[in-house]
Every structure is written in structure tokens, then in C-alpha cells.
Amino acid sequence: MALYNSNRGGIIQIIIGFVFVIIIGQLVSLQIFSNKYKLAADNNAIFRKIIYPDRGIIYDRKKRALLENSISYDLVVIPNEAKGVDTNALCSILRIDKDEFNKRMIEVIVKNSRVKAGVFEPFLSPELYAQLTENLYRFPGFSLSERSIRNYPYNTAAHVLGYVAEVDVNFLQKHEDEGYEMGDYAGMTGLEKQYENVLMGQRGVKRFLRDNKGKIQGAFEKGQFDTLAVAGRNLYTSMDVEVQQLAEKLLQHKIGSAVVINPKTGGVIAMASSPGYNPNLLTGNQRRRTIGSLLTDTARPIYNRAIKGQYPPGSTFKPMGALIALDEGLITPSFGYNCFGLYTSCGDPRKCEHHNAGHAANLQLALANSCNSYFLQVFRMAIDNPKYHNAKQGYLKWKEYVNSFGLGRKLGIDLPSENKASIPDTAQYNKDFGNPKFWNSCYMLTLGIGQDRMTATPLQLANAMALIANEGFYYTPHFVDSLEDEDEDDKALLAKFRTKQEVTKISGDIFKIIKEGMHDVTVYGTAAGIKVPGHEYCAKTGTAQNPHGKNHSLFVCFAPKDNPKVAVAVVVENAGFGATWAGPIGGLLMEKYLNDTLTAESKTKTDYLANVDLMPQSIKDWYVRNNKTERLTPIEYNNDELGDVWDMEMVSENTSKPQKPRDTIQKAVDSNLNKTSSIPPAKNQTILKKDSAALINKKKKKNLKPKNVNHT
């Protein structure tokens, strides 16, 4: 019988072998061809704790911290572990209802999955924090996580510093391999964005082993996969907190911008844009409440006009026009033009504010008197330069000069989304006037006095002043002078700010003439009413026509006249004469920087200027219509294109109209500076009657929010 069935032993072996093969097959698929189990295992058992380093601090030139870190707590939850939560108690502590609780839970799951901790309620107030720590045992799965947030002890420089915010999906896609995760914070604008890599430091990750109940068993693999957190490095800027605060104060209730540069280094001392906002409004739990209204404000308080606002430079361009002609050898400082109040060489006469003979007998006089005819003539000479065959060639050469002065191109300041403003292309003129053969210098005549399609940002104007102050070179404007623990890479990053940009071959003597001309402006010219105690300075006023109502008030200057230490550009939109509004602001800024303090008289002037309301009526109307308080609300701050559209419109409509006679400006200057309460306060009173509601709101706001506290 044994023999009869002996082959069956073999069959049994085959069956056993077959089953083992199936088992091996499944093991191959589990252990070799599928890594999802490995991931699942890590998800199960390895608890990654991210250690956030402190962000770097930003200091001003006197090592005062423009921003600091402080601690805030978030309530975080791991949805998978949130079982048996006393929902009613939690809801009543957070003052939310059950629906909101469920909604937030779903949000956390969608954002961070069920097994990772997600933020349930960010930035707890101290009372809430205390209440939650007491009751936390009732809410399994919930915990309090520490987070460092920014605060701004001086309440200033919001546009420059920028803000940090939670990263969104777009950000994560852009910075895929840089280790950011949902829920992280990163610099979104300003220096915070520009120097994100430096400020952020390096996050550390600690890995812990945890058991099936979520209890930590100890470090995973004795911590050999852990990475240490490296604190962010500090930025040392050239800014001066006091000058910055003064600039912001002076620009209150106005739309405009001021930029103060140290021409010796290119370091920006102050950069203000108005309306602005208190940077503390965009940190912690304040942010949620304010960001919306800031973004929808028609006056665009988040928009940094100093690097994005495009203004026709008007007369402030005249010194540059002269530089081109001098460098090309078309004129000498003794070149004169016989102006009798009108420029008629191009047919349609252009007005000049002066008609006394000899007011443009040489360059210095022409600059001091801001003779339109003189600079129109100089512009035409540059375009019709016989060296270049036609107007187009001449224009291209002229444009090259202007660009080299830093106008019509990005200067490369260390802030994101700088605007290059506009020095028009020949293509635009070809489109308007046809073939370059048919257009000549007369077609864009007013470019010579900073009108037509020319626009510049306040930063570019300040930089142009630095160029003249330095007699032919400048340093790329920048905020950051040095980084903490600079290495070779950082040096390479900052190298462009430490390189001299030479742009003209004009000798020092000739530059002296231009400086003298600009000095004369401050002695007997348009800026004669503006003094900087203890210093001689050079300046040029500008009153630029624009399609948005009243003229823009511009002022550029540098001081002291010999050995300049500061260059300033100020723009006040739709305010009127350059010398009336922008001028005094520029003067006070120079005084503050050079003397470190203001005289009593200057302080009075400061208070007066700070309270003058020059907001365009249309914007005031908007506030009343929308029942909002002034300066807490702009449109599309981040959308540069929209900004461009807005400004391009302005440029294209900007046809050259005859300018108002200079002496009326001078009168206005006198009346404003001597009898400080004549015209503008009267204007204010009428406004008060009209928009009393808006003003009452404004007063309320002032009481609530401390702003621009001067620390001097």
C-alpha cells in the first residue's frame, strides 16, 4: 500500500511548495515593491517636532531694533487624537459655536491631514492662554504651541520692513525644496521677504518614537537624524528710526513719499510712503482684523510709493538735463539763453515763470531761476546733436544718459517689486508720430523739463541727487549695510551695494557750477524760504502737472553743499507747489539727520505740517461713502500691474501745459511759512464742515491707535 501511494508524498511536497511560493510572492510585494508601508510606519511611529529658530532682528544705524520677536501661543490639534473632547467647554472658552468647531476641524484636516498637528486657533490672548492651560486635560489631542511673532517697538517703517504671514499653496509651490510646510510663516513683503533666507535661519527637526497611544518613547535612533535649529541672522541697516518717524509724521494726511539717502554709501536713511499703516497691525491676531481693510482702502496704504509710485519729476529733472549737455560738450557752464518769458522755437509757445532779461544768462542762473526755456533749449540741443544723425539717434543717446542716472530703470534696491517708472522708448514716439524721420526734438519737448511721458519714483529722484552730490557717481541705494556673521555668499550678495557706479566724465569744476546753481535755489530761488539751520544746502523744487487734479509737489535736495552727507526726495501728490509742501518736509528731514535734533521753530513747523490735510477730495469722499476711517484700506497692494495701469494712464494723459508763473509759487511759499495759519487752515475748516463725519472717525482712530510716536 505504501508503494502504491508513494508518489503522493511528492504531490504533498508540491502543494506545500506552491503555498510557500504564494506567501513569498506577497512578501516580495509588501517588503520590496511597496514603500507606502514604510511611510505609513513612519507616520505611525515617528513624531517630528519642528523647532523654529528665532527670526533675525533688523536694526537701524544706531543699533536700535526696528522690530523684535515676542512669544505668542497657538492652540493646535491633532485630529486623530482629538477623541472625547469636551466640545462644549472648548467652544465656550473660545467663544465659538459647534458648527464653527466642526468647520475648523475640517480645515485642519484638509490642510495638515489627520495625524499632524494643525493650528486650531492662532495667537491666543494671554487670558485665553491661561484659561486653556488650566483646562487642557479636558481636550485630548489639543495642545499649546509656542510661536515667535514680530513686534515693532517704534511703530514705524511698515513698508520697508514688510510683514511675515502664513505661507499659502502658491508659496509652497514656488519654494518647493526649501523645507517650508503648511502653517509656516515667511516674509511676504519688504526686507522680510528680500532677506528671508538670512532672517529665517534654519529650522531644526527632532524625531521622537511614539507608541500606539501617542506616548513619546524617547528620541528616535538616539537623535542621529535630528537637525539643530540655527537662529536667523540679524540685519544691520542704514536706516535711522528718528528720521523715519519724522518722515512718516510729516506725510500724515497726505498722499506721497519721502526718501532720504546717504550719498556716501547709498544707504537709505529713511523711506516713507503715505498713507501708511502701523506695522503692529499686521502681526499676531491683529492681522486677521486689519489686513482686509488695508487691502481694500482706496488710498492703498500698503503700496510703497517710494519705490512704486511714478511721478513726473517736473523741474527736479532740470539739473540732469544740464548734466547730459555738459557731458556731451554741447554747452559750457557759461552757455546762456535769452529767455523773455516764453519758449517759441517749436511754434506753440511754452511759458517760463521769469521774463526779466538775463535770468538765464548762464547755467547757474538758469538753474537758480528754473528757467523752462533754457532747459527746453538744452534738451533740444541734446536730441538734435549733430554728432548723431537724426532725432532718433540723439534721443537714444539722451535716454542712455538718463538711464545711467538711474531713471527709467530699476536701481536694484534691496526691496521686492521696485518699479522702474518710465523714460519713454522711441517705439512709443514712433507709434504716435510715425517714422523717426518725421519726428524731431519739438515733438517731446517737455521731456526737457521732466514732463511729457517721463516719470520717476521718489527713490530714483533721491538717487539722482546722490549722483550730483557725489559729482558723478552713486552707490546702489540699499537698506542693509551688513549682516550678522557675513560669509562669502553674503559678501557676494551685498557686493553690488558696495560698488561705485560712475556715470559721467564731467569734471569737478563743472559739477560745482550745477551745485552752485542748486545752492542759489535755496538762497534766492524757489526754495529760499526753506532753511537748514547750520548748513548750506542745494535743492531743486518741482511742481509737476498730472492728470489727477492739482499739481504734485516735489522737492529734491542734498546737504551740506560741500561734502554732502544726505540726499532727499519728497513728493506730495496733488498738493500744489513744490516749495510749499514737499520743500519744508525735505528741509526738516535734512535738519533732523544732520543735526540729530530739530530747533524749536522747526518743531512748530513739523507739527503744523503733520496736521495739514492734503488728501485729495475724491479719496475723502470714498471714506465717507464707505463709512471708513482714513488710511486703513488700499487696493491690490501686491498687484504691480494694476499700479502700472494707474500710473500709465497718468503719463499718457500728461500733455505739456504751460506752467504757472514762478512768482506766484514764491508768494505761496512766503505766505505759508511766515503766517503759518493763512490759507491751508481755512481750507481745512471748509473740509471740516463738509466731511465732519469722516473727521470724527479719524479722531476716534487717533485716540485708539498710538502712531508715529516720536522718541526724540
Place this chain on the structure above:
Amino acid sequence: MSTTPNQNNFSKGTDLAVIILYFAMVAIGILCIFMVEFNPNINWSNSLIAGKNSFSKQIYFAIFCGFVGIFILLMDSKVFTALANISYGVGIALMLATFVLGKNINGSKSWIPIAGGFNLQPAELCKIFTALILAKFISKPETDFTKIKNHLIAGAIIALPAILSIMQHEMGLALVYSAFLFAMYREGLPPVILVVAISFAVLVIATLLLEPTILAIILTIIAAAFILSMVKRFKRNRNSILVVIGIWAICFGTIRYVVPYIFNNVFECYQSTRIYSMIGKEYDCSQNKKSASASGKTHGKKPDDYNVKQSKIAIGSGGFWGRGFLKGTQTRGKYVPEQNTDFIFTSLGEAFGFIGTASFLGLYLFFLFRIIRIAERQRSTFSRVYAYSVVGIFFFHIAVNISMTIGLFPVVGIPLPLISYGGSSLLTFTVLVFILLRLDADRQMVLR
């Protein structure tokens, strides 16, 4: 070839390879239990002496089993044939006794508490007794194992402890008794029975996978096609058409009544649920007749496939090379339930990866083939039937246990032989192996 004093041939005829494999596997088992229980904060030498944790208990079990093994090797082979019937009777009596004395462990009332906190599971031991009595029955000279009558008697011998196990809610142990089919097949059970068994299994799985109506239609089409294609043959032989129709009717009955009956009346609710979850379906427990009586108190809150999921994660995370000894995160974190008993294979899979699991399976395969070789060299039918019973029991345990940890088989609680923690289980397999070794040492003898 006469019986000599035992001392003389104690080590002479014993198969060294099996002994080495036996000790190797017990050692691997202790190692695996150590990995499961490892905690860097506990002093191991102290707890070993105290004998409080599973790891040290298993060492004591192993030492005890070593003595039992030696004792068995010193016995006379004739004892086993002589005691086969009585031991079976005692085993059945013990199993019946559990209904009175039984202690409830993990939802099955199949344990009898004995002194010192140890518990005995008679159903485990009954496997040995069943193997012995089956060998005895088949090897009797008057038994002609080609006759159906004898198949039925053998079937009844096996079925009795299996049914008692089901009554103790030990589904896994009951299934193990089907392992004796190997031995019976080797001794002359017609292959048709295996074919029928396999067809039945296929039909059950098909019933679970497909809608009953669709399956019925498919079966009817197959039957009709069969009849049409063989029209000529059916003309000659009218009866064969009845056979086809009969088979069709049996299949139809199976899917319509037998399968639902098994799931609703024979299986517990959780068992049906586990089987359904294997194929990704949900079982409605309200249909289950037993769930009413034996309510759901015993199952945990975790979903039914939780064990298998965690077990697959642990094994899968081992990868090719494994995470290394004591470095398994899933094992350390205690993610796999029942890890030192039914799911012991996961700690091996996680720590030593595919390399480890494949060599471990190779070891087992070698062990099984070695016993088959031993079986085939026996002169007495008793020894051969017994050897094939051992092969069957081991194979069934290994295949089912490992298959359930890697998600190829529903979770039934049966241990991995010689590896899983548990005194009863280790003792049972030790006795099985050493009786075999004892019989093999006397392979020249004809035992009845």
C-alpha cells in the same frame, strides 16, 4: 532489530537535522518575543529571574519542553501505539471539561487553569492525540483505507475534536484538524475529495465576490454549455446528463443556502466580518444568528482590519534589509496587537526585512520536507501516518498564520509553531516533533 534498552540508542537513530531545526526555531521564537517586549528602560537580567514577562516565561517553557523532549526520546515507541486510544479519550474528556472548568481568555472558553498561573488548552494537546489515534486506526491490519466506510470513520475521529473546538469558539483550532487530510490523502483518500474540497472553497469565495444571482446565471450558462457541447455523448448515456444537472443543483444550493448558512449560523459575527473585510466588503451582523446569543462584548473598538493593516505596515516597513535588531519602530511602538502570539511574524519581518522572512520560510520549508522524507522512510504505517499528520499540522499552522499576517487569509487565532509565545502551543509542537523523532529512531520496527 529487537528492542534494546533505550539508553543505547538514545541518540543513535534520531534525526539530527530535525533536532537542530527545532532548537533553531525555538531560539528564533525567543528572540522575536524579546524584540516585541524590548524596552531600554528595563533591566533584563532581573526580569529574567523574576519570570514576570513573556520573554522569560518562554525561556522557562523552552527549558521545560527540552526535558519533555528528552523524556519522550527515552520512552519506548510501543507506548505511543498502546496509549493512542486512551489518550484520545482523555483529550476529548478534557475538552468537555473546559465547558465546566473553562477560563475565558480572549473570548474563547477553552483554557483550564492549572497551578502557578499557567493555563492549559486541551484543544492544543488533542491534536497530538488525534494524530496518534488516526495513525493507529489506519495502520490496523483490518483497515482497508480504500473503503469509504473507513474514510468516514477517520473523518469522524478528526471531526469530533474539531466540533468541540467550534463550540469553544476556537475557529482557528478547529480548522487545523483539516490538516489531517494530508495524512489521509497519502494513505489512499481519493483525490476527488481534495478536488471537491477545493471546488467548494472556490465556490464559497466566488459567492462572496459576486452577486448570488449573477453567479447563478454564470453557473447555469456553464452547465448549459457543457450539455450542448456533449450532446452526442449524452444521447448515448442519458445518466450523464443527470450528473451534470445534479452538480449544477449542488452548486446552486451551495451559493444560495449553504454559504449564507455558514456565515450566518456557523461563524461568529466577527469571523464573518473578517472574511468579508478580506475582500473589501462589509458584513451585516444583524443577519448573524450567533451574534444575538454571544453578543459583541468581546471585540475591541478598533476596526476589524486594524490588526491586518498594522501587521502589513510592520512587515512592509522592513523593506529588503529590515530595520535591524531592536530597531523596528512598529514593534517598539506596540502598533501590532497580539504581537508576541499570533502576529509574532511581524517583528521578524520588520527587523530583518525580506531577507529575514525569506530565509525564515526557507528554514520552515526545509523542516517540512525533511519530515516528509522521514515519513517516506518509515516501514510501519503507524509512523508514516503520524509523520504526515505532523507535516499537515505544521504546514497548516505556518501557512495560515503567515498568510493572515500578510493579508492573504482572514484572521483566525492560531499560533506560529515553535515561534509564538505560549506554553501550551510550544509543548504541543515539541511533543509532536519528539514523538516523531522517537518513532523514526525505531523506523526499522513495525509498529501496530
